Amino acid sequence: MSSDYDVFRLGDLPLLKGGVLKDARLAYKTYGTLAPKGDNVVVMPTFYTGSHDRNEGFFGPGRALDPARHYIVSVNLFGNGVSSSPSNTEGPQSGGNFPAITLHDNIAAQNRLLTERLGVTQIALVTGWSMAGCQSYQWAVQYPEMVKAILPFCASARTSPHNFVFLEGVKAALCADPIWNGGHYDTQPVEGLGAFGRVYAGWAFSQTFYRTGLYRQLGYDSPLALMDDWARDHAENWDANDLLCKLATWQAGDVSAGPRFNGDYKAALGSIRARTILMPCTQDLYFPPEDNEIEATLIPGSQFAPYNSDFGHCAANPGNDPGFTTQLDMHAATLLAL
Template structure:
């Protein structure tokens, strides 16, 4: 059912373009017709077309969040040097998504996203090779998929706070998030009308984010006071709650479903080592010390399966929320890691 939602506009997320990439045959066997991808480019494509950086989005995020967190003059991802393509995943709310399509929305996978993105780059932007695919959280899952599916196209792979194969704890998490939304009586089996529906479910989701998205030290050290709040409840409602409140529940559920099924080893009959062994890109894998959603103990072992990969633990108190660029020290660590990665060549031995 089509739901008008003013949140999914340029007024909120900044400028973007819509690219029609035609019909997309999904991994489920269903065809999603007339697919549109929402994306933004920053910087200029050089004549050699070898300065492309691709950044896919994470759960609930859009190109605007990724741009503000990672792109800027003087930073590792400097638009004076690179042609940066920020692409919203299918179901993000921008471009083809459940809330703007009539009828039941089909099951979409991380692989479907990457096939769609490849078509966007090749057919719409004239890009064949990618200097860097950089992904955070659910964006990291797409980045891994890129490097496994198109190893000859990806020169460098940068991932932070994400895995190539979903782990059981993440599957539980995506189900709990989904239940928080579908248990709201106004969800009405997904047939709600109006952008003001499922508000209680979205509020419950913000409390769950308080448990998993935000690091323990935020609560123990009362870091939330630095954002102008005088209570943790105020931070929950004014920061996390306010961020989620305008979003569309069906869009979030579609994304959570993709997350719960992410697995590059489907290319190699379930052999994760074989799948990640296909990656020829120079690779840096990062995890955040305080992250409870994708803790280092879960991120590092999978990253180690990529030949020659380098692992780096980012020291920050904000947990998974560190990805939003909340602290200068965290930003500096990520920029340093990406800057070093961009100086490396495919196949170079890592320290």
């Protein structure tokens, strides 16, 4: 990961579930220049295992999102090891004592970054993959007067029961390692992290991906080789408490959570003013298209635009499916042109 990023200090951040995140820090990176009218801002939050630099695969010269025309703000999710996280927080909130963070908290912090630090008053587009896409919905509900368009892909406005159950499974695999010790470990629970990665690999791609041997296009000679690689990656590169912090944020995902809508999901989605295109992958095991199809009936004027790919959720990962990238750019260009 690049160390070339900025940090916005928020002070003590009040949290939706109560309490505060002490000395909260939001890490971000900007690309391009803010237009004189301030109307070229694109916000790209990070996804579950992403950081600001991994968002670079979704934009570039000549693409729909281009720093030559747009002011792109890539913002790190709390818990990803760059913004405030269990692994980089000192004192009483370190490690397993890190407080529960919601998407509402993340977006409240991002709004402060944009308005207080960057001088942004309007957002042309919020877009992102997976948990980043979930934040796109949250932006549109939380700050409807500020957001002009959203393009969540392979995401949802509320974590479904099935998605919640999947996350409980990978969580159980990690926490079964006795070294985890309720989050109060001295060394990383690498066996648990490896088990987490192996389970995760079974859901990140579709059944068709494995049945047809599509994993060979990614350089693996067998499903076991892919699983071994994912296990090694998680064991070597992730802090257990960071993964669990973000997992809890994901599980609690619901745009209607909070005092404004009090769980009224339909009212929350109905409040969205932003132009909206929802782009699921038809073979996504985390965020199936049926969820987005329901959302599209509740978001005024929204478009449901599914894309079929044997890569499943990972169709969105830059480089995997060129067709997905083409359609994503097409939808981004459409929203920005309106």
